[in-house]
Amino acid sequence: MPHTDQQLAAIKTPGNILVIAGAGTGKTSTLVERCLYLIREGCAVDELLMVTFTEAAAAEMRHRLRTALAEEIVKSVGEDEERAKHFEEQLALMDHAQVSTLHSFCLELIRRHFHLLGLDPQIRVLDETQTRPIMYDVMEEVMVRHYDSSGRDAVRELVRRSGSPSDDQVRTLVMKLYRYQQARANPSGWLNEQRNRFSSSEPVEWREWLDSEIRNWADEWLPFLNAQQGNANAERAADALEQLPKSSITREHILEMTAKIRSADSGWPNRKKTLFRKPIADLFAEASFWNSICAIEKDGLDPLSVDWANVRTDTLTLLELLEEFGDEYRRVKREMGGIDFSDLEQLALELLLDEDNDVAVACRDHFEHVFVDEYQDINAAQDAIIAAVTRPTGDEREGNGFLVGDIKQSIYRFRLAEPELFRSHAQNCSRSSMEGTVLPLSENFRSHEAILSAVNDCFTTITADTGIDYGANEALSVGAREERSQYLIESDPDDLCRVEYRCLTEPEHKVIREGPFDESEEEDDLDRDAREARWIAQRLMRIRREETAIINRQTSENECVEWRDMVVLMRSPGPRIETYAREFHRMGVPLQAKRPGFFDALEVMDQVNLLRILDNPRQDIPLLAVLRSPIGGFTVDELAEIRHTKRRILFWELLGEFHRNHSEEKEPILQSAWRKVDAFLTQFNEWRELVRHASLSYTLEVVIEGSHYERLLEGGIRSSEKRANLDKLLDLTRQFDPYQRQGLHRFLQFVDAQLEKGKDLDSAPPATANAVRLMSIHQSKGMEFPMVVLAGTGTEFNLRDLYEQVLFDERLGLCPKINDPNNETRYPSLPFWVAQRREKKLLLEEEMRLLYVAMTRARNYLIMTGSRRRTAPKLLKALTEKNAMGSPYKAGSMQDWITDWLWKLSAAEMEAGAGRNGFFRWEIGEPDWEQSSESGEDSPQSREVSKTDLEHIQRMLEWQYDWKDATREIAKTNVSELRGRAREAAEESVQQFGRSPFVAQPKQPDCSDRLTASEIGNAHHAFLELMELIPGQTALDLKNAAMQFRDLGLLEDRQIQALDFGRLARFWYTDVGQWVVAHHKNVHRELPFTTRFTRAELADLGIMLDGRAGDDDFIVVQGVVDLAVILDDEIRILDHKTDHFSRKSLKFKVADYAPQLQLYASALERIYRRKVTHAWLHFMTIGKTVDVISD
Structure with a gap:
């Protein structure tokens, strides 16, 4: 398909370019084509810098460029041999081309100039x-x-x-x-600026802001007030704002204005006060704030002071x-020896902005062209890096920046992305050609014209008077209309609707239905999510049954839609995945979705909630969750009866009172509840005492074992997956064991931080099966689908960040709330109030952009759904009376914007609750359920269980083996398990003294798909087993050896990336390392052993076993020694450890691992009948070797 005029302009226009690329406009292909154009003009591939923000995007760009170069070679061979040779050279240079993420570029820069920063050249990046x-x-x-x-x-x-x-x-x-x-681009400068600001004895800047901010506030309200037709009170308030001076606004002016606004809040028309006042109620509250900070107090003090x-x-x-x-x-x-991602940016900036070196000059000289993709997601520090390596337009050489982005698709503010930087750059380029050229890409090659028209119409409506521009340059149109005529509205039959909106309201009456839902249900008992999920499943089932046609992307022919062509997008699907899975299953619609995040898994939530109440039981929500879980085993009725005994106190206090006062209850449900309370409190008190003294992981193991939780999982679906989650949770808690008394609290802080930052950014589920996919809008970014259902538009926006104690504002800096020392209340300061209003606008603009991203994923069909808590008549009456929402910043959900668009699109049909506008139809009302004939399973049949059966089951569940203690001792085990026993024994022996010196320092918690700490250790051990013991090997030698092992299939790429070759090489230059190399002929690596130890012998090694077995009974122990040097008269052992910890924790680490090496030594002495004279532990992180026998 030939390039459009817009694309050709982006490909060939010289100088600094900012491309505003709308959704589906082919920005990546345009970017790659510009690279090819420059290469044809003589530029070399390794003279191009191409950066983006994700590894996947960088890999895609690299793949496309490599493919394009190969195609150019094929085209040129036989026709232009010199040209073919040039492209062959460029293809060969691709391995050296800087096509990567911005962080990878920063790391390369840092490693190349590590000496200027005083860093280790093999410094590692910590996630x-x-x-x-x-x-x-x-x-x-x-x-x-x-x-x-x-x-x-x-x-x-x-x-x-x-x-x-x-x-x-x-x-x-x-x-x-x-x-x-x-x-920030200058963190220390920002800190000094804030310190200087608050060092002043008077609020000088606050007073300066007063004039500009009151003017901004008035200018924002005036258009809205003037639009309130027939509202005389709004007119009076508008008059008060218009009388403010244009500049030099004094305190007196503000007080006069607020008095007039207060006066306008009276004399409302009879029976219309709510109708007229509600749209402008915020004005009166905000006017009161201005009055409070300007009115001099009775004692003559200035409120600002x-x-x-x-x-x-x-x-x-x-x-x-x-x-x-x-x-x-x-x-x-x-x-x-590590740095984090922000260090990558700041250290790169330090290099690039240091006038004493020529790093920035060298970069500008080397890179002929700089490409940045997804520029709308950049932050201030990253923007400064790009500016430092890009030549300005005024340079004697031509500007070389090519920035591609779309502010309408910036959806990562939670990652500190600043879309305002993109807007500012675009405005600067528009004002002056010296800054660069702005080029739009608005011809869409993805979506049907009906969908594009809906997007354009919706966003023209809802972005009016906002910070999002949606004019002629932003509106999307069908690209290549002649070649893609089937994507035009005129090609569709008149009765075809490609865009739908369905607002599901609460049922007016209770209706009991049976049939497709597996069980009788009261329809109004369905929660909003379940009702919406069921309606979507039913709608998709009907679409599939009707064999709705979609356009094949490759052949441009019509074909019947399959389940895999459908996707359900949501803002935050995590908590709703189980609901959608259940409702889709009931309707016989296959659904593929990534399970909720690790901490959202029910089995993990149960244990975390228990840990929360072990930390503090005076928390009703986690306590009730635990009581309803298999841990507590309470029914809803039992909890309701307990609550009924006394209201208005915490449930934890209520449990105690219920236990003391209701032990003699005769009513069966209260008897059952008391027995469960008694058992729970007894067990809980034991667990709480345990967590105060034992390690966190040991406590959780006891909880899981004591509550039989793992056994209960065996009767459910995905039991193996759930058990694996419990194992992973235990691994995480072990990493917090070193904190001993604070381990529980710190672990819960870690969990909260993970939940807070959890934005559902895992990779989207691939279309591997013929099933509907469910994913978040964030996951869908950069993707496209034949049929999109945007669900959950009625979910209220999360504005929790607006109510923090301190807000951060780019212009105002730190904006704290005021802590009143007299009555211990908090109220907003002037900068907090201003920043809060601005932050709310920015948050809502991001929600608009999320709506845009979701709608523009659709190729053939777009369905939008949402739920309301009102019944249809009440909702339609409210929508009809409100005469549109007014300011888009007053929206509480995406649904508010959509219904506002509907009102402006077809106000006359709003009262009827349904309408159609050509290709678009909408309906507001109760769901219209239909019978399903394609359900995959029959309804489960219940049967009555006899009393005899119940008694038999009860006996089986309560039966206990007489020698249960003896069964807890193992007959055969491994060294790692025994090392864990040694650690627990050490902890128990020092419970009364606080922290145990034998507890390992924490590994780094890892909830991602990266290599775990254990896998990193395994990677090092695998390499150490393979490497040749040759004197004088450097880090580069070791890396080359690792690459050879990879080529032989002995190591994986990700294992090699985890290897610390610098530290590995340094060890072999130590005395111990050189001694081992000198005796390489006697070295045995990964040496397995099997031997027996009595309980008494293990006790001498600090390993205490439970059970009733006698001291003479033995246990078979298996293990593998990392490296042993076996000589005629002695044995020496070496074990490498890759744990991350500080030097001051060394003695704790040695104490933790000593039993393991002492066990190795004892086993080898028995087998080889010679003395183990040295047992070395080498800790790679700190480069320290310790002998646990001789030292």
Whole structure:
């Protein structure tokens, strides 16, 4: 297909270019074609810098460019040999081309110039799951340092005034503020700016902002007030705003204006006050705020000065704490030999902006052209990096930046993306050609014209008066109309609707239906999600039954839609996946969805909720969740009866009262409830006592075993998957064992942080089976589907971030709430109030962009659904009376925008609750259920269970083996299991003294698909087993050897990426390493053994066993020694460890691993009948070797 005029302009226009590429406009192919155009003009591939933000996108770009070069070679051979040779050379250079993520480019820059930064050239990049526990540890050290200080401490005062019973709020705020600071182009400069601002004795800047912000506020309200037709009160309020001066607004002006607005909030027409006041109610509340900060108090004090005095000291303390945390965190990372992703950006900037070196000049000279994809998702630090390596237009050489993006598809603000940077750059280029050229791509090659028309019409309506431009340059049109005529509306029959909207309302009456739903249900008992899921399944079933046609992308021919062609998109599907799976199954519609995140899995939630109440039982939600789970085993009726005995107290207190006062109950349900409460409280108290002294992982093992939870899973579906989740949870808790008393609290902090940042960004489920796919809008970014169902549009927006104690604003900086010292209340400061309103707009603009991304994924059909809590008559009456929503910033859900669009599209049909506009139809009302004849399974049949059967089952469940204690001891085990026993024994022996010195330092929690700490250790052991023991090997030698092992199929790429060749090489230059190399002929690697030990012998090694077996009974132990040097008169053992920990924790690590090596030594002495003289532990992270026998 030939390029369009817009694409040709983007391919050939010289200089700095900003391409605004709408959805489906072929931006990636245009970017690759521009690369080919430049290569044809003589540019070399290794002179191009192409960066994007994900590994997948970088791999796709690299693949497309490589393929395009190969195609150019094929075309040129036989016709232009010189041209063919040129492209062959470029293809050969592809391995050296800088086509990568921005972080990969930064890492390459850092490793190339490590000496300028004083870094190890083999420094490792730590991901978030590795750095988060380190941040917690550093935060703990910083806070403890302040708590241990004598005298009055500002940090202690800050915590006291935070209003929280713990310092969690302050800790979380510091770490959140640190991440925000590190995304700035100049973090230290930003910190100094904030410190200087709050060092002033008077709120000078606040007073300066007063004039501009009141003017901005008035300008925002005036258009809305003037649009309130027939509302005299709104007109009076508008007059008050119009009388404000255009500049130099004084306190008196503001007080006069607020008085007039208060006056306008009276004299409402009879029976119309709610109708007229509700749309402008926020105006009166906001006017009261302006009055409160301008009215001089009775004692003559200025409210702004009072607020400043209340907030200034705490904010300066917070900034000092931030600086202290940042310094300590950087020190710990350097000690570990690691850096995080923000370090990659900041260290690259340090190199590029340092005037004492020529790194930036070298980059600008080397890279003839710089390409940036997805530029709308950039942050300030990343933008500064791009600017440093790109030649400006005014340079003596031509500008060389090619930035591609679309602000309408920027949906990653939670990753600190700043779409305002894209908008600012576009505005600068539009104002001056010296900044560059803006080129639009608006011809869409994905979607049917009906869908594009719906998108254009919807967004023209809802983006009016917002920060999102949707004009002629942004509106999408069908690309290549002649070649793609089947995508035009005129090609469709008149009765075909390609866009639907269905708003499902609450039922007016209870209707009991039976049939396709496996069981009788009261329809209004269905929750909103279930009702919507069922309607979607029914609609898709009908579409499939009717053999609806879609257009094949490759052949352009019509074909019948398959399940795999359909996708359901949602804002946050995680909590709803199980509901959709159940309802789709009932309707016989196959559904493929990635299961909820690890912490959303029911079996994990049960255990985490239990840990939450072990930490603090005075939490109703997790407590009730545990009681309803298999751990508690309570029924809903039993919990309701317990609550009925006393209301308005915490459920934890209620359990105690119920247990004390209702032991003699005669009513069966209360008897059953009391027995369960008695059993639960007894067991809970044992567990809570245990968690105070034992390790977190051991406590959780006891809980799972004691509650028979794992056995209960065996009777359900996906039991193996659920057991694997429990094992993974146990692995995670083991990483927090070293914190001993604070392990539980820190683990829960880690879980909360994972849940907070969990944006459902895992890879989307592939179309591997013929099933409907369910995924999030974020997962669908960059994808397209023949039929899209956008579900859950009625879900309310999450605005929780607006109510934090401190907001961060690009212009205003830190914006804290005021802590009133007199009555311990909090209220917004002037900058907080301004930042909160601005942040709300930015959040809602991101939700608009999510709606745009979702709608533009569809190729052939688009169906949008949502649910309302009202019945249809009440909802339609409200929609008819409101005369459209007004400001799009007043929306509470995507559904509000859609219904506002509908009102403007067909207001006359709104009262009827249904309408059609050509290719688009919509309906608001109750779901219209139909019988399903294609359900995959029959309804389950229940049968009555006899009393005899129940008694037999009860006896079987209660039966216990008389020698149960003896069965707990194993007859055969491995060294790792016994090492765990040694650790538990050590913990128990020092319970009364607090933290055990024998508990391992934490591994890095990993909830991702990356290599786990265990897998990284296995990778090192695999390489150490394979490598040849030759003196003088460098890190490069070892890396080349690893590549050879990979080519032989002995190592995987991801294992090689995890290997630390620098530290591996350094070990073999130590005394121990050189001794081993010198005796390489006597080296035995991965040496297996099997031997027997009595209980007494294991006890001598610090390994205590449970059970009733006698001391003379033995256990068979199997193990594998990493490396043993077996000489005629002695044996020496070496074991490498890859754990991450600080040097001060070395003695704990040695104590943790010593029983393992002592067991190795004892086993080899028995087998080979010679003395083990040395047993070395080498810790690669800190480069330290310890002999657990001789030292």
